[in-house]
Amino acid sequence: MSIPDWVEPVARYMLTEGLVGTLKIAAFALAGSVLVGITLGTLLTIKFLPLRALIRMYIEVWRGLPILVTIFIIFFALPAVSLQLEFDAVTAAAVGLILWGSAQVAEATRGAVQSIPREQHEAASALGFGWVGRHTFVIMPQALRRLLPPLVSLLVNIIQNTTIAQVIGATELLESGERQVERLTAPPPIGLGEIHAFEIYAAVMVVFFLISFPLTRLAAYLEHRLV
């Protein structure tokens, strides 16, 4: 059994355009979620009620909304409020994922920071560190160890949720697959007039599985090892 001719260009397009797009959105979303999430999560440990209420609100809203709705709000509703808030599909998807992901990271960070013994705070203060220095150089390096397993799980979730960007037409793996399904369905000069949705969507699932499975194993291993 040989591989049909249509497979090669389809696979090349999906890997060079689609997969690259997926990884790009995922990279932005991960970096943003970690930065914003760790900052908010650390601030959440300060005993100042209005600040805590504000961050709580942020977490509950972006965790409560389906990511699709968040991305729709950024992509469709913000430009209706002000034209300066118009984003392209990739940015809108990345921002939506950052809002959701940072809420997850903030919650995990709060737990990790609070799990560091008080003596560490006291020792750092005694050495002359201020609040920022104490958290940056003493508390966070220790908390990161506990944060690592949830961060790897978050990465898996972010990679999988990048597919939601397909709905607003951002180029990522699922969207690239859909474009190829449509192209192949078109009559001969453009496509083949054949439907290959089954193979192509199955292939998309396989690619996501190959990326996610090692990462979920890694998360389980880290959880077992580090905690």
Place this chain on the structure above:
Amino acid sequence: MIAVLSALDPSFLADVWAFVEKNSDELLAGLRRTLKVSAIAIVGAFFVGMILGAARAHRIPIVSQLAAVYVEVIRNTPILVQIFFLYFGLPQVGIRLEAFTVAWLAVIIWGGAFNTENFRAGFEAVPHRYREAGLALGFSRFKTFLNVTLPIGGRIALPSSINTYISVLKNTSLMYVISYPELTTTALQIQALTLETVETFTVLAVSYLVIVWTMSFLIRLLESHLALPEER
């Protein structure tokens, strides 16, 4: 920031209210479909998770291995791709499913996989001596499961399975891609007709937050009610 400020403007609230009154029939129909699909999927995911979780925890040959494959495949692939596969991929091999069928089936399959893990962990956390005591009292393995492992392990699994149910509800919004007219699809249809974009998304977001927050509040009540005696 601008969005927040305009939300504080009383005339904006009046606009939103007028929008809700004008489109209440469609919005309620969409809301009902979201709740219907979620309810079917939550009940389905409960049973899938309980049965396969029990098979995994008790290492029932073949069923346990098949369940493990099912869980890994579903957890490691995006639910949106699973929906595409069910709705756009399967017709090619002669399996045509209606949008409604895909809507509940996709979330049952997804929620069931996560719930299998939740229940497996719950059942495995039941101390061995409890099961041994059940068996020593002459209960069959099945009766021991029903009377000992399930009530205790099920409660240990409750917090994580609740999170799965809430995710199931949120994931029904993805049925937008197969045009099943649940809440999100309905809202976007209204938006396309009326062009009242900000009002539409305000109503949509508030609806989901109210449902999700109410659900987690009610379920936390249930959780404290069902907590194991030693944890109360």
